[in-house]
């Protein structure tokens with residue numbers, strides 16, 4: 001049985017991974033940072049700050065994982081670089097030193113989003129935001145520090161149990177708690193969190209190495225996605241208003257569509273698009 005170590009086990013994806021891996025009967029260890037871990041006796045929890053190389057190395061030496069799935073990160077704030085870029089390097093070095101397979105979570109926002117077609121695994125990062133720069137640096141550091149790392153580029157992660165940040169934002173718009181527009185020229189391939197967790201756990205058992213795009217099989221604008229999320233959660237979609245990316249005060253990547261043909265051929269887990277997920281959940285309103 002594989003020993004898994006999930007960094008960021010208290011995060012949105014991390015929690016789903018811990019839940020799925022435990023359900024599959026795998027031996028799971030996970031790290032938390034500010035949040036308290038859930039009271040689950042079947043999981044070994046470890047408080048860890050990934051900015052601390054010695055602490056990360058020690059964690060891997062103690063846990064002796066077969067596979068590390070690195071999800072911990074910061075999207076913004078003063079420790080963005082230290083956590084997201086340097087922290088990923090610390091995790092990669094520690095995983096390499098203890099002989100563990102490494103799956104590092106990256107993002108579609110490493111691209112500038114100016115392409116007309118979907119990005120493949122061969123495309124070079126071209127970040128235009130501080131977060132994108134930190135994630136692009138993390139990819140470089142991971143590739144330099146771990147000879148067999150898998151770098152998974154993914155898109156917006158959503159789910160309803162519990163509700164993710166993106167969906168909550170849309171519900172707040174629909175409920176009149178916020179007043180912002182969703183861009184109709186900003187494209188993403190959102191992925192259902194359970195699909196992503198299942199794909200990553202399948203990948204953990206695989207021998208694939210290098211970059212792999214794992215995202216949902218449907219490219220949508222943030223506005224189209226918002227309408228579907230609002231409808232699926234019983235809200236009035238006419239409360240959602242649209243705008244153009246150029247209206248934003250900061251430059252944002254527009255088309256971050258990811259080409260998922262390689263992952264779809266490699267993995268059995270279906271990488272469903274949003275409408276397919278909502279149809280399966282009986283939540284798609286015609």
Ligand SMILES: NC(=O)c1ccc[n+]([C@@H]2O[C@H](COP(=O)([O-])OP(=O)(O)OC[C@H]3O[C@@H](n4cnc5c(N)ncnc54)[C@H](OP(=O)(O)O)[C@@H]3O)[C@@H](O)[C@H]2O)c1
Nearest residue numbers: 008010011012013033034035049050072073107155156157
């Ligand atoms: N969410 C998306 O739509 C999306 C899209 C593309 C890519 N991704 C990538 O997917 C991964 C997971 O994203 P997510 O949204 O699930 O994350 P999240 O919910 O924001 O969780 C972040 C995790 O990082 C941990 N963390 C923060 N600072 C830390 C530190 N200094 N040391 C150790 N752990 C620390 C947090 O621990 P505490 O909560 O205990 O403090 C938490 O468990 C990330 O790598 C992200 O770049 C996400």
